[in-house]
Amino acid sequence: MNYPEVIGQLLRQAGVTGELKFTAPPHTAQGDLALACFDLAKESGGRSPAAAAKDLAASITQMASPLVEQAQAAGPYVNFFLRGGELARLVLPAVGDDYGAHTLGKEETIMVEFAHPNTHKAFHVGHLRNIVTGESLARLFQNAGYTVVRANYQGDIGLHIGKCLWGLLHGEPPADQLVSNQQLTTPAARVKVLGEAYARGAAAYEADESAKKEIQELNGAVYTNDPSIRKIYTTTRAWSLEYFDTLYRRLDTRFDRLYFESEMFSRGKEIVEEWLPRGVFVESEGAVIFPGKRFGLHDRVFLTRERLPTYEAKDLALAERQFADYHPAHIYHVVATEQSEYFRVLFQALEATLPASRGREHHLVYGWVRLREGKMSSRTGQVVLAEWLLDTVGAKIREMMGERAAALPDATVERIAVAAVKYAFLKTGVSNELAFDLERSVSLSGDSGPYLLYMVARMKSILRQQSADSASQQIQQLVGGVTITTSEKRLLLQIAEFPAVTRTAAERTDPSLVAHYLLTLAQRFSDFYETCPVLKAEPATRTFRLALLHATQLVLERGLQLLGIATVEEM
């Protein structure tokens, strides 16, 4: 039983009915836990909340519970002061490998679809936020008890391919030589060439009418698998995918299923043509559209005048395939906010073409990554590449660590860099816009990934010198004779919050809740670390502190793991 349940029992004995919503008092001096008495006063008829709180505090105090040392009325609140020893007895034994896990899922499958980079295009910080968010959500759902399918829908067909191919065909060396170029051996080098070609093609598309026409023809040629561009297309597509794999590995993410737009276009077109005679789609100005306006949304083109399926049509086929493949209870498409209205139209169209999708398709909105002005000097073009960011953060870490970096394995520095970047993206609420500031994202102090890893390293350093077990029988007996300090009690209270946080984060599909929780946990640990020596303490106290330390480390690591952040032994 956790400690709020113990207090809940006392309250029931005191005659309190209805839901109990505990909060933390604004200041620790006011107590460890608070109960607001507004509803209570209403239910008991006409009394003021303050009067109800006063009576309740008095009856709780009379009960002489081993946990509650004192119950005080403060205005409309009852504040509880808890005994540290009993609190430790309730909190510590619960902390194990499955602490904070839930069983909300009940046999249900949730598909999290994320990453979806387009081949032949740059992999930038926007993709980074997407992947980091998607991976964390997948882990949160898994922790909540769902079966999770990680899917990635990659755009390997469409106008952007035409732009890149055009750039390749109009560059030096000529495209046919390029694909057999012995110099282009690393994924990064190959993708650099593609990025430059895309930039060339995109610029020409805007500036030059004849180039625009050629690009559209190239796009069509990919759809028809035209022999003239088949080799260059398949080769460069493979280059992109190979490169993406290096980044997925680096970010410690993986996918159960890769979907491609090229698998969807013919079926997508079929679906639209199937439903066109039945009025779900209509012809308009030569194109086939879904009349979103009828539903208070906006009209969208599903088949172009040339009868090529747009992204919209392909998404109809994708949904069909995804439900057939995994029968998910829900599909979460992790896509930036710019496509919110697009998804509303798509889901509306899906209700007609795939009625079973109703209520199961979700656009998981993550906010735009906004680049701050004047900070983007040393990269190519307007975008900040994901790889460049990771490398830059790694270099910064080496620079700041000075001589200590030499003693650390490269893998450790890489982990710290990945932690810095992931945490920087996850600490902001998912749906909120994120101002991407290079200086801040590489920051290694304060509210940052490296700070959290540093705390783990400190804990492990102590635990290496003395093993501990949070659930040991010894603890049950020992805590009685140990005086528990305020720092320790605050740390215990924070540890006790963890299961509620992992649950809420999954329900609200927001990893930032876990990030904020962990920062507070780390800060409370810091306070403990400063004020409570562990190894030098008296034997009974040392045993207790080791157990508390062990529990804290477990929770911090489990929380970081839910964010997709791996820890390090030392730093």
Place this chain on the structure above:
RNA sequence: GACCCCAUAGUUCAACGGAUAGAACGGGAGCCUUCUAAGCUCUAGAUCUAGGUUCAAUUCCUAGUGGGGUCACCA
């Protein structure tokens, strides 16, 4: 023009109808013969405007202002 998001310390974020609006960075003042100073302690500093609903509003509603996004053959 229509529709959708957003607006909180100098800056980046919390607070999801309840107490004196919390952190971090940056500013000011301190702490390393004691388990890793990437740390800790103290300090100054904020709810866009106007109405409304409520015992209670940063939070809900309306209008305005300011920013971002989307609105036809692109993804």
